[in-house]
Each structure stands twice: as C-alpha cells, then as structure tokens.
Amino acid sequence: MKQVKNSGKPFGIELAFTSENVEKDFQNAIKARATEFESLTQKPWGQKVGYLLDNNDFLIEICSPMKSE
Template sequence: MANFAYTILYVKDVAASIEFYEKAFGFQRKFISPDNDYGELSTGTTTLSFAQTALAKTNIPGGFIESDPAAKPFAFEIGFTVDNVEEVFQKALTVGATRVSEPKTKPWGQTVSYVRDPNGFLVEICTAME
C-alpha cells in the first residue's frame, strides 16, 4: 500500500508562497532550499511543498500548464480543516487570497468555503467531517 506523503505546487516564488500559507493558515516552515527553489510546510501527516516553476520544468520534460490567477482554477483543490471557517476564510483574504465561495453549511453539517491562493490554486477551508 502506498502512503500519501506530499503535494507539490509549482509556483514562481517559493518563499512568498510559504509565507502566504504561514500567515493565512498558521502552518510552520519545515524547509526551504538554499536557492529558494523548493520548500516545505509542516501541515500534519501530509507535507505541502512548493517547487519553483523553473525547477519543475527540469523534472517534467513535456512541460505542464502553469497556474494562472487570472484564469479558471484547475479541477483540483487542497483542503484544510479548521475549527472556525469564517475566521480563517477572512484571514486568508486579508493576507492575499481571492474569494471564491463564502462559508456555508452543507446539508450534512459541514461548513465549507473556497479561496484561491496568490498563485491561483484552489483552497477549501472547511470543518472536519464527523
């Protein structure tokens, strides 16, 4: 069986991306390479990582579609469970996120909201499922 170890987001500025997630969600910096082309955050059992697009291009010979905050988001999201969705949603907006969907309670009782980070990646902010 495999173990889900990390997600890597390809970004133009690794340090700025890590700083956004620290400020918006309270994560702690785990590692940033000396060249600032790769970094990781401590987020629980799965690591959230960032690789500079220039570095990622050396690993993906066929290239890839870069995230663009001005375009529609990818059909992919990262999700964070929190105790107070409204508070974290507002804090993320304050430090640079873009509003996608206000917090709302789903029929099954979970509160869910969406923002896009400064790189254009879709982030779900929600309560944990019971």
C-alpha cells in the same frame, strides 16, 4: 516561483484544510490576499465549507471537520 496567469478559473489542483474556526481562518486568508471563490456555506450534513484562490490560482478549501456518527 512563476505566477500562473489568472484565467478566472481555478487551476487543476485543490488543497483542503480543516479548521475548528472556519469563519476566522477564511477571513484571515482573504486578509492575506486570497480571493474568495465561493463563500462559506453550511452543507446538509453539517459541515461548513468555503473556497478561495491563492496568488497562483490554486483552489483552497477551508472546511470544518466532518462529524462522525
């Protein structure tokens, strides 16, 4: 696979993954050489969300599941 040159901006694609343990999975991704793009934050609706860039500069979202009411 051809590497995309790092321009400092995310590529035009976002992949999102839900996790029951967002903090652990976020740190595991960083240990696996992902780069933190936006740190984990708690959204007003209660969801935890963080963003990473993979080795091809694809934007990866790791978030907790949305709670249904």
